[in-house]
Amino acid sequence: MLTTRPRGTSDILPGEVEKWQYVEECFRRLCREYGYAEIRTPIFEHTELFNRGVGDATDIVEKEMYTFRDRSDRSLSLRPEGTAAAARAYLESNLNAGPQPVKLFYTGPMFRYDRPQAGRYRQFHQVGVEVFGSPRPAVDAEVIAMAMDFCGRLGLKLELHLNSVGCPDCRPVLREKLTAYFRAHQNDLCADCLRRLASNPLRALDCKVPRCRELAKNAPTSLDCLCGSCAAHFQDVQKYLKALGIDYVVDRYLVRGLDYYTKTAFEMMAPGIGAQSSVGGGGRYDNLVETIGGPPTPGIGYAIGLERLLLAMQEQGSELPGRDRPDVFLASVDDTLESEALQLLQTLRQKGLAADKDYLGRSLKAQMKYAGKTGAPAVVILGKEELARGMIILKDMTTGAQKEVPAAELAEEIGKLRRKGSTS
Numbered sequence: 001m002l003t004t005r006p007r008g009t010s011d012i013l014p015g016e017v018e019k020w021q022y023v024e025e026c027f028r029r030l031c032r033e034y035g036y037a038e039i040r041t042p043i044f045e046h047t048e049l050f051n052r053g054v055g056d057a058t059d060i061v062e063k064e065m066y067t068f069r070d071r072s073d074r075s076l077s078l079r080p081e082g083t084a085a086a087a088r089a090y091l092e093s094n095l096n097a098g099p100q101p102v103k104l105f106y107t108g109p110m111f112r113y114d115r116p117q118a119g120r121y122r123q124f125h126q127v128g129v130e131v132f133g134s135p136r137p138a139v140d141a142e143v144i145a146m147a148m149d150f151c152g153r154l155g156l157k158l159e160l161h162l163n164s165v166g167c168p169d170c171r172p173v174l175r176e177k178l179t180a181y182f183r184a185h186q187n188d189l190c191a192d193c194l195r196r197l198a199s200n201p202l203r204a205l206d207c208k209v210p211r212c213r214e215l216a217k218n219a220p221t222s223l224d225c226l227c228g229s230c231a232a233h234f235q236d237v238q239k240y241l242k243a244l245g246i247d248y249v250v251d252r253y254l255v256r257g258l259d260y261y262t263k264t265a266f267e268m269m270a271p272g273i274g275a276q277s278s279v280g281g282g283g284r285y286d287n288l289v290e291t292i293g294g295p296p297t298p299g300i301g302y303a304i305g306l307e308r309l310l311l312a313m314q315e316q317g318s319e320l321p322g323r324d325r326p327d328v329f330l331a332s333v334d335d336t337l338e339s340e341a342l343q344l345l346q347t348l349r350q351k352g353l354a355a356d357k358d359y360l361g362r363s364l365k366a367q368m369k370y371a372g373k374t375g376a377p378a379v380v381i382l383g384k385e386e387l388a389r390g391m392i393i394l395k396d397m398t399t400g401a402q403k404e405v406p407a408a409e410l411a412e413e414i415g416k417l418r419r420k421g422s423t424s
Protein backbone atom coordinates (compact mmCIF):
# COMPACT_ATOMS: atom_id res chain seq x y z
CA MET A 1 0.00 0.00 0.00
CA LEU A 2 2.73 2.45 0.97
CA THR A 3 4.28 2.37 -2.47
CA THR A 4 1.09 1.98 -4.51
CA ARG A 5 -1.14 4.86 -5.52
CA PRO A 6 -4.93 4.56 -5.13
CA ARG A 7 -6.70 2.83 -8.02
CA GLY A 8 -7.79 5.14 -10.80
CA THR A 9 -5.19 7.83 -10.03
CA SER A 10 -1.90 8.53 -11.75
CA ASP A 11 1.48 10.10 -11.20
CA ILE A 12 2.34 12.44 -14.03
CA LEU A 13 6.09 12.05 -14.28
CA PRO A 14 8.82 14.17 -15.90
CA GLY A 15 8.77 13.42 -19.61
CA GLU A 16 4.96 13.20 -19.47
CA VAL A 17 4.28 16.38 -17.51
CA GLU A 18 5.73 18.54 -20.33
CA LYS A 19 2.84 17.36 -22.52
CA TRP A 20 0.34 18.44 -19.87
CA GLN A 21 2.02 21.82 -19.52
CA TYR A 22 1.94 22.27 -23.28
CA VAL A 23 -1.79 21.55 -23.49
CA GLU A 24 -2.58 23.69 -20.43
CA GLU A 25 -0.57 26.62 -21.80
CA CYS A 26 -2.37 26.32 -25.12
CA PHE A 27 -5.68 26.43 -23.24
CA ARG A 28 -4.67 29.50 -21.23
CA ARG A 29 -3.66 31.33 -24.40
CA LEU A 30 -6.97 30.37 -26.01
CA CYS A 31 -8.91 31.66 -22.99
CA ARG A 32 -7.11 34.98 -23.09
CA GLU A 33 -7.90 35.34 -26.79
CA TYR A 34 -11.58 34.54 -26.24
CA GLY A 35 -11.87 36.80 -23.19
CA TYR A 36 -12.20 34.26 -20.36
CA ALA A 37 -10.72 34.95 -16.92
CA GLU A 38 -9.45 32.22 -14.62
CA ILE A 39 -11.33 31.13 -11.52
CA ARG A 40 -9.98 28.72 -8.90
CA THR A 41 -12.57 27.10 -6.67
CA PRO A 42 -12.01 24.59 -3.82
CA ILE A 43 -11.37 20.93 -4.54
CA PHE A 44 -14.27 20.08 -2.19
CA GLU A 45 -17.66 21.70 -1.72
CA HIS A 46 -20.75 21.12 0.38
CA THR A 47 -22.27 17.87 -0.89
CA GLU A 48 -25.62 19.62 -1.23
CA LEU A 49 -24.25 21.82 -4.03
CA PHE A 50 -23.72 18.79 -6.25
CA ASN A 51 -26.94 17.08 -5.11
CA ARG A 52 -28.89 20.14 -6.22
CA GLY A 53 -26.70 21.36 -9.06
CA VAL A 54 -25.68 18.18 -10.85
CA GLY A 55 -28.85 16.38 -9.74
CA ASP A 56 -29.35 13.71 -7.10
CA ALA A 57 -30.77 11.20 -9.59
CA THR A 58 -27.59 11.25 -11.72
CA ASP A 59 -24.97 8.49 -11.66
CA ILE A 60 -22.39 11.09 -10.70
CA VAL A 61 -24.21 12.01 -7.49
CA GLU A 62 -25.77 8.63 -6.73
CA LYS A 63 -22.75 6.44 -7.30
CA GLU A 64 -19.59 8.34 -8.07
CA MET A 65 -19.02 11.07 -5.49
CA TYR A 66 -16.26 10.98 -2.93
CA THR A 67 -18.36 12.15 -0.01
CA PHE A 68 -17.07 12.41 3.54
CA ARG A 69 -17.87 14.05 6.85
CA ASP A 70 -15.33 16.47 8.25
CA ARG A 71 -14.51 16.84 11.93
CA SER A 72 -17.49 19.16 12.38
CA ASP A 73 -19.76 16.53 10.85
CA ARG A 74 -20.43 18.52 7.66
CA SER A 75 -21.02 16.51 4.53
CA LEU A 76 -18.45 17.50 1.93
CA SER A 77 -17.65 16.04 -1.49
CA LEU A 78 -14.61 16.13 -3.72
CA ARG A 79 -15.76 17.98 -6.81
CA PRO A 80 -16.88 15.61 -9.57
CA GLU A 81 -17.03 18.51 -12.06
CA GLY A 82 -16.50 22.28 -12.20
CA THR A 83 -19.77 23.88 -13.32
CA ALA A 84 -21.74 23.78 -10.07
CA ALA A 85 -18.79 25.26 -8.17
CA ALA A 86 -18.34 28.03 -10.74
CA ALA A 87 -22.05 28.88 -10.42
CA ARG A 88 -21.75 28.90 -6.62
CA ALA A 89 -18.71 31.20 -6.76
CA TYR A 90 -20.44 33.48 -9.29
CA LEU A 91 -23.27 33.96 -6.81
CA GLU A 92 -21.24 34.02 -3.62
CA SER A 93 -18.85 36.69 -4.95
CA ASN A 94 -21.67 38.75 -6.46
CA LEU A 95 -20.23 38.45 -9.94
CA ASN A 96 -23.87 38.56 -11.04
CA ALA A 97 -24.03 42.18 -9.86
CA GLY A 98 -21.26 43.31 -12.25
CA PRO A 99 -21.23 43.61 -16.05
CA GLN A 100 -22.59 40.55 -17.85
CA PRO A 101 -21.82 38.12 -19.29
CA VAL A 102 -19.15 36.76 -16.95
CA LYS A 103 -16.74 34.48 -18.81
CA LEU A 104 -14.69 32.16 -16.62
CA PHE A 105 -12.25 29.31 -17.15
CA TYR A 106 -10.74 26.71 -14.86
CA THR A 107 -8.31 23.82 -14.91
CA GLY A 108 -7.77 21.13 -12.32
CA PRO A 109 -8.48 17.70 -10.90
CA MET A 110 -12.00 16.25 -10.60
CA PHE A 111 -13.02 13.09 -8.78
CA ARG A 112 -15.49 10.36 -9.68
CA TYR A 113 -15.65 6.90 -8.17
CA ASP A 114 -16.19 4.75 -11.23
CA ARG A 115 -14.67 1.52 -12.51
CA PRO A 116 -11.29 2.60 -13.93
CA GLN A 117 -10.50 1.71 -17.54
CA ALA A 118 -8.67 3.37 -20.44
CA GLY A 119 -9.88 6.99 -20.48
CA ARG A 120 -11.80 6.67 -17.21
CA TYR A 121 -10.13 7.45 -13.91
CA ARG A 122 -11.10 8.30 -10.35
CA GLN A 123 -8.97 11.42 -10.32
CA PHE A 124 -8.91 13.06 -13.73
CA HIS A 125 -8.26 16.56 -14.97
CA GLN A 126 -10.45 19.00 -16.82
CA VAL A 127 -10.05 22.33 -18.49
CA GLY A 128 -13.36 24.11 -18.83
CA VAL A 129 -15.17 27.37 -19.36
CA GLU A 130 -18.47 28.80 -18.11
CA VAL A 131 -20.35 31.86 -19.36
CA PHE A 132 -22.98 33.34 -17.06
CA GLY A 133 -25.57 35.93 -17.99
CA SER A 134 -26.38 35.57 -21.69
CA PRO A 135 -29.17 33.46 -23.19
CA ARG A 136 -28.19 34.28 -26.76
CA PRO A 137 -27.43 31.49 -29.25
CA ALA A 138 -24.35 33.38 -30.45
CA VAL A 139 -22.74 32.56 -27.09
CA ASP A 140 -23.49 28.87 -27.64
CA ALA A 141 -21.74 29.16 -31.00
CA GLU A 142 -18.75 30.95 -29.46
CA VAL A 143 -18.36 28.37 -26.72
CA ILE A 144 -18.54 25.46 -29.16
CA ALA A 145 -16.24 27.20 -31.64
CA MET A 146 -13.75 27.80 -28.84
CA ALA A 147 -13.72 24.14 -27.78
CA MET A 148 -13.23 23.04 -31.40
CA ASP A 149 -10.55 25.71 -31.96
CA PHE A 150 -8.64 24.40 -28.94
CA CYS A 151 -8.68 20.84 -30.26
CA GLY A 152 -7.77 22.08 -33.75
CA ARG A 153 -4.76 23.97 -32.40
CA LEU A 154 -3.57 20.74 -30.84
CA GLY A 155 -3.82 19.02 -34.21
CA LEU A 156 -6.90 17.00 -33.29
CA LYS A 157 -9.76 16.10 -35.57
CA LEU A 158 -12.85 15.46 -33.49
CA GLU A 159 -16.47 14.83 -34.35
CA LEU A 160 -18.82 17.42 -32.93
CA HIS A 161 -22.17 15.98 -31.81
CA LEU A 162 -24.92 18.51 -31.21
CA ASN A 163 -28.35 18.25 -29.66
CA SER A 164 -30.95 20.33 -27.90
CA VAL A 165 -32.33 18.83 -24.71
CA GLY A 166 -35.08 21.47 -24.42
CA CYS A 167 -36.21 23.45 -21.40
CA PRO A 168 -38.69 23.01 -18.55
CA ASP A 169 -41.48 23.94 -20.99
CA CYS A 170 -40.71 21.06 -23.36
CA ARG A 171 -39.48 18.64 -20.68
CA PRO A 172 -42.93 17.46 -19.45
CA VAL A 173 -43.87 16.34 -22.97
CA LEU A 174 -40.63 14.38 -23.28
CA ARG A 175 -40.94 12.92 -19.79
CA GLU A 176 -44.40 11.70 -20.57
CA LYS A 177 -43.33 10.10 -23.83
CA LEU A 178 -40.24 8.55 -22.25
CA THR A 179 -42.09 7.23 -19.24
CA ALA A 180 -44.66 5.58 -21.53
CA TYR A 181 -41.90 4.11 -23.73
CA PHE A 182 -39.81 2.73 -20.86
CA ARG A 183 -42.87 1.48 -18.97
CA ALA A 184 -43.73 -0.55 -22.05
CA HIS A 185 -40.21 -2.08 -21.86
CA GLN A 186 -39.75 -2.07 -18.11
CA ASN A 187 -38.77 -5.73 -17.95
CA ASP A 188 -35.65 -4.88 -19.92
CA LEU A 189 -34.56 -1.94 -17.77
CA CYS A 190 -31.82 -2.23 -15.14
CA ALA A 191 -32.86 -1.84 -11.51
CA ASP A 192 -31.50 1.73 -11.27
CA CYS A 193 -33.39 2.95 -14.32
CA LEU A 194 -36.55 1.26 -13.17
CA ARG A 195 -36.28 2.97 -9.80
CA ARG A 196 -35.52 6.36 -11.42
CA LEU A 197 -38.30 6.02 -13.97
CA ALA A 198 -40.70 8.01 -11.85
CA SER A 199 -38.23 10.68 -10.68
CA ASN A 200 -36.22 11.13 -13.87
CA PRO A 201 -36.90 8.91 -16.91
CA LEU A 202 -34.30 10.92 -18.88
CA ARG A 203 -31.54 9.21 -16.93
CA ALA A 204 -32.34 5.90 -18.62
CA LEU A 205 -31.09 7.55 -21.81
CA ASP A 206 -27.50 7.73 -20.62
CA CYS A 207 -27.39 4.58 -18.52
CA LYS A 208 -24.23 2.55 -19.10
CA VAL A 209 -25.93 -0.87 -18.80
CA PRO A 210 -25.95 -2.50 -22.28
CA ARG A 211 -29.62 -3.49 -22.31
CA CYS A 212 -30.70 0.04 -21.31
CA ARG A 213 -28.44 1.40 -24.05
CA GLU A 214 -30.21 -0.83 -26.57
CA LEU A 215 -33.59 0.41 -25.41
CA ALA A 216 -32.46 4.04 -25.50
CA LYS A 217 -31.69 3.70 -29.21
CA ASN A 218 -35.38 3.73 -30.12
CA ALA A 219 -36.67 5.95 -27.34
CA PRO A 220 -38.43 9.27 -28.10
CA THR A 221 -35.94 12.14 -28.03
CA SER A 222 -35.91 15.76 -26.92
CA LEU A 223 -35.78 16.97 -30.53
CA ASP A 224 -39.26 15.47 -31.01
CA CYS A 225 -40.58 17.63 -28.17
CA LEU A 226 -38.90 21.06 -28.43
CA CYS A 227 -41.05 24.10 -27.67
CA GLY A 228 -41.03 26.99 -30.15
CA SER A 229 -38.40 29.01 -28.34
CA CYS A 230 -36.00 26.04 -27.93
CA ALA A 231 -36.47 25.06 -31.58
CA ALA A 232 -35.67 28.62 -32.74
CA HIS A 233 -32.63 28.76 -30.43
CA PHE A 234 -31.35 25.46 -31.81
CA GLN A 235 -31.80 26.69 -35.38
CA ASP A 236 -29.81 29.84 -34.61
CA VAL A 237 -26.98 27.92 -32.94
CA GLN A 238 -26.72 25.79 -36.07
CA LYS A 239 -26.86 28.83 -38.34
CA TYR A 240 -23.93 30.43 -36.48
CA LEU A 241 -21.91 27.22 -36.44
CA LYS A 242 -22.36 26.98 -40.20
CA ALA A 243 -21.30 30.63 -40.55
CA LEU A 244 -18.13 29.75 -38.62
CA GLY A 245 -17.51 26.75 -40.88
CA ILE A 246 -17.77 24.27 -38.01
CA ASP A 247 -18.85 20.77 -39.02
CA TYR A 248 -21.22 18.95 -36.70
CA VAL A 249 -23.73 16.15 -36.65
CA VAL A 250 -27.10 16.55 -35.00
CA ASP A 251 -27.19 13.64 -32.58
CA ARG A 252 -30.69 13.31 -31.21
CA TYR A 253 -29.56 10.57 -28.84
CA LEU A 254 -26.91 12.71 -27.20
CA VAL A 255 -27.79 12.91 -23.52
CA ARG A 256 -25.43 14.36 -20.97
CA GLY A 257 -24.90 12.73 -17.59
CA LEU A 258 -25.74 15.86 -15.59
CA ASP A 259 -29.22 17.17 -14.84
CA TYR A 260 -28.60 20.90 -15.28
CA TYR A 261 -28.65 21.06 -19.06
CA THR A 262 -31.24 23.00 -21.04
CA LYS A 263 -31.33 23.63 -24.79
CA THR A 264 -27.87 23.14 -26.38
CA ALA A 265 -25.87 20.03 -25.48
CA PHE A 266 -22.72 18.93 -27.29
CA GLU A 267 -19.88 16.47 -27.16
CA MET A 268 -16.60 16.15 -29.00
CA MET A 269 -15.80 12.58 -29.89
CA ALA A 270 -12.57 10.83 -30.85
CA PRO A 271 -13.76 7.38 -31.95
CA GLY A 272 -10.19 5.98 -31.99
CA ILE A 273 -9.60 6.08 -28.22
CA GLY A 274 -11.91 3.28 -27.15
CA ALA A 275 -15.16 3.09 -25.23
CA GLN A 276 -14.59 6.45 -23.50
CA SER A 277 -14.60 8.39 -26.75
CA SER A 278 -16.03 11.68 -25.49
CA VAL A 279 -13.04 14.00 -25.13
CA GLY A 280 -15.15 16.91 -23.96
CA GLY A 281 -18.68 18.07 -23.64
CA GLY A 282 -20.93 20.78 -22.40
CA GLY A 283 -24.03 22.77 -23.01
CA ARG A 284 -26.42 25.37 -21.75
CA TYR A 285 -27.74 25.34 -18.17
CA ASP A 286 -30.20 28.20 -17.94
CA ASN A 287 -31.68 27.04 -14.62
CA LEU A 288 -28.59 26.01 -12.68
CA VAL A 289 -27.97 29.32 -10.91
CA GLU A 290 -31.60 29.48 -9.83
CA THR A 291 -31.53 25.84 -8.72
CA ILE A 292 -28.75 26.61 -6.27
CA GLY A 293 -30.53 29.66 -4.87
CA GLY A 294 -29.68 32.58 -7.18
CA PRO A 295 -31.77 34.73 -9.50
CA PRO A 296 -32.70 33.33 -12.94
CA THR A 297 -29.41 33.45 -14.87
CA PRO A 298 -28.65 31.74 -18.16
CA GLY A 299 -25.34 29.93 -18.54
CA ILE A 300 -23.36 27.73 -20.87
CA GLY A 301 -19.97 26.01 -20.82
CA TYR A 302 -17.96 22.91 -21.51
CA ALA A 303 -15.18 20.82 -20.03
CA ILE A 304 -12.51 18.75 -21.73
CA GLY A 305 -10.81 15.82 -20.02
CA LEU A 306 -7.06 16.16 -20.33
CA GLU A 307 -6.34 12.44 -20.06
CA ARG A 308 -8.67 11.70 -22.97
CA LEU A 309 -7.41 14.71 -24.89
CA LEU A 310 -3.83 13.44 -24.60
CA LEU A 311 -4.92 9.90 -25.51
CA ALA A 312 -6.60 11.25 -28.64
CA MET A 313 -3.55 13.35 -29.51
CA GLN A 314 -1.30 10.32 -29.22
CA GLU A 315 -3.74 8.22 -31.22
CA GLN A 316 -3.94 10.83 -33.99
CA GLY A 317 -0.18 11.46 -34.01
CA SER A 318 -0.40 15.11 -32.91
CA GLU A 319 2.87 16.74 -32.07
CA LEU A 320 3.69 16.73 -28.34
CA PRO A 321 6.79 18.01 -26.60
CA GLY A 322 9.33 15.56 -25.23
CA ARG A 323 11.12 15.83 -21.92
CA ASP A 324 12.49 19.27 -21.04
CA ARG A 325 16.25 19.41 -21.47
CA PRO A 326 18.83 21.79 -20.10
CA ASP A 327 20.39 24.34 -22.47
CA VAL A 328 23.84 23.51 -21.22
CA PHE A 329 25.59 20.91 -19.11
CA LEU A 330 28.69 21.87 -17.21
CA ALA A 331 31.47 19.30 -16.95
CA SER A 332 34.70 19.74 -14.97
CA VAL A 333 38.07 18.19 -15.72
CA ASP A 334 38.53 17.51 -12.00
CA ASP A 335 36.66 18.24 -8.78
CA THR A 336 39.16 20.81 -7.51
CA LEU A 337 37.14 23.23 -9.69
CA GLU A 338 33.88 22.69 -7.76
CA SER A 339 33.64 26.34 -6.54
CA GLU A 340 34.30 27.74 -10.01
CA ALA A 341 31.78 25.29 -11.49
CA LEU A 342 29.06 26.32 -9.01
CA GLN A 343 29.76 30.00 -9.65
CA LEU A 344 29.62 29.60 -13.42
CA LEU A 345 26.39 27.57 -13.16
CA GLN A 346 24.75 30.38 -11.19
CA THR A 347 25.95 33.01 -13.67
CA LEU A 348 24.53 31.06 -16.60
CA ARG A 349 21.19 30.55 -14.84
CA GLN A 350 20.96 34.21 -13.98
CA LYS A 351 21.37 34.92 -17.67
CA GLY A 352 18.27 32.84 -18.35
CA LEU A 353 19.90 29.59 -19.41
CA ALA A 354 18.77 26.22 -18.08
CA ALA A 355 22.07 24.87 -16.78
CA ASP A 356 23.01 21.76 -14.83
CA LYS A 357 26.12 19.90 -13.70
CA ASP A 358 27.28 16.62 -12.24
CA TYR A 359 26.74 16.03 -8.52
CA LEU A 360 28.12 12.52 -8.18
CA GLY A 361 31.85 13.14 -8.64
CA ARG A 362 31.86 11.35 -12.03
CA SER A 363 34.97 11.20 -14.21
CA LEU A 364 35.08 13.62 -17.16
CA LYS A 365 34.25 10.76 -19.52
CA ALA A 366 31.22 9.75 -17.42
CA GLN A 367 30.14 13.40 -17.17
CA MET A 368 30.18 13.68 -20.97
CA LYS A 369 28.13 10.49 -21.28
CA TYR A 370 25.61 11.78 -18.75
CA ALA A 371 25.50 15.18 -20.51
CA GLY A 372 24.55 13.34 -23.71
CA LYS A 373 21.68 11.64 -21.90
CA THR A 374 20.27 14.96 -20.66
CA GLY A 375 19.88 16.06 -24.29
CA ALA A 376 21.65 19.39 -23.65
CA PRO A 377 22.68 20.93 -26.99
CA ALA A 378 25.82 22.42 -25.40
CA VAL A 379 28.42 21.25 -22.90
CA VAL A 380 30.85 23.54 -21.14
CA ILE A 381 34.09 21.93 -20.02
CA LEU A 382 35.94 23.64 -17.21
CA GLY A 383 39.69 23.15 -17.23
CA LYS A 384 42.22 24.79 -14.89
CA GLU A 385 44.59 25.81 -17.63
CA GLU A 386 41.85 27.36 -19.85
CA LEU A 387 40.29 29.14 -16.86
CA ALA A 388 43.63 30.74 -16.02
CA ARG A 389 43.54 32.28 -19.51
CA GLY A 390 39.90 33.42 -19.07
CA MET A 391 38.74 30.81 -21.57
CA ILE A 392 36.17 28.00 -21.39
CA ILE A 393 35.74 24.99 -23.67
CA LEU A 394 32.33 24.79 -25.35
CA LYS A 395 31.19 21.64 -27.11
CA ASP A 396 28.41 21.63 -29.69
CA MET A 397 26.66 18.32 -28.89
CA THR A 398 24.91 18.21 -32.26
CA THR A 399 28.10 18.26 -34.35
CA GLY A 400 30.63 17.20 -31.71
CA ALA A 401 32.75 20.31 -32.56
CA GLN A 402 34.63 21.85 -29.66
CA LYS A 403 36.17 25.32 -29.29
CA GLU A 404 37.54 27.72 -26.70
CA VAL A 405 35.34 30.70 -25.90
CA PRO A 406 36.18 33.80 -23.77
CA ALA A 407 34.26 33.48 -20.47
CA ALA A 408 32.52 36.81 -21.11
CA GLU A 409 31.02 35.51 -24.37
CA LEU A 410 30.00 32.09 -23.07
CA ALA A 411 26.29 32.75 -22.45
CA GLU A 412 25.85 34.25 -25.90
CA GLU A 413 27.60 31.29 -27.57
CA ILE A 414 25.46 28.80 -25.62
CA GLY A 415 22.39 30.78 -26.70
CA LYS A 416 23.39 30.22 -30.34
CA LEU A 417 23.70 26.46 -29.81
CA ARG A 418 20.35 26.42 -28.00
CA ARG A 419 18.65 28.11 -30.94
CA LYS A 420 20.38 25.75 -33.37
CA GLY A 421 19.36 22.77 -31.20
CA SER A 422 15.72 23.80 -31.10
CA THR A 423 15.53 24.03 -34.90
CA SER A 424 17.43 20.80 -35.61
Ligand code: HAM
Residues within 6 Å of the ligand: 080, 081, 082, 083, 112, 114, 119, 120, 121, 122, 124, 125, 126, 128, 129, 130, 257, 258, 278, 279, 280, 281, 282, 283, 284, 300, 301, 302, 303, 304, 305, 306, 307, 308, 309
Ligand atom coordinates in the same frame (compact mmCIF):
# COMPACT_ATOMS: atom_id res chain seq x y z
P1 HAM B 1 -18.68 15.67 -18.41
O1 HAM B 1 -19.14 15.24 -19.75
O2 HAM B 1 -19.17 14.90 -17.25
O3 HAM B 1 -19.09 17.20 -18.28
O4 HAM B 1 -17.12 15.68 -18.39
C1 HAM B 1 -16.38 16.38 -19.36
C2 HAM B 1 -15.17 15.58 -19.78
O5 HAM B 1 -14.41 15.20 -18.63
C3 HAM B 1 -15.49 14.26 -20.47
O6 HAM B 1 -15.78 14.44 -21.83
C4 HAM B 1 -14.20 13.49 -20.26
O7 HAM B 1 -13.21 13.89 -21.20
C5 HAM B 1 -13.78 13.96 -18.89
N1 HAM B 1 -14.16 12.94 -17.89
C6 HAM B 1 -15.33 12.81 -17.25
N2 HAM B 1 -15.29 11.77 -16.39
C7 HAM B 1 -14.06 11.24 -16.50
C8 HAM B 1 -13.39 10.15 -15.87
N3 HAM B 1 -13.95 9.40 -14.91
N4 HAM B 1 -12.11 9.88 -16.24
C9 HAM B 1 -11.48 10.64 -17.18
N5 HAM B 1 -12.07 11.68 -17.81
C10 HAM B 1 -13.33 11.99 -17.47
C11 HAM B 1 -18.84 17.97 -17.18
O8 HAM B 1 -18.08 17.66 -16.30
C12 HAM B 1 -19.52 19.32 -17.25
N6 HAM B 1 -19.19 20.05 -16.02
C13 HAM B 1 -19.08 20.08 -18.49
C14 HAM B 1 -19.72 21.42 -18.57
C15 HAM B 1 -19.18 22.59 -18.28
N7 HAM B 1 -20.96 21.64 -18.97
C16 HAM B 1 -21.21 22.94 -18.93
N8 HAM B 1 -20.12 23.52 -18.48
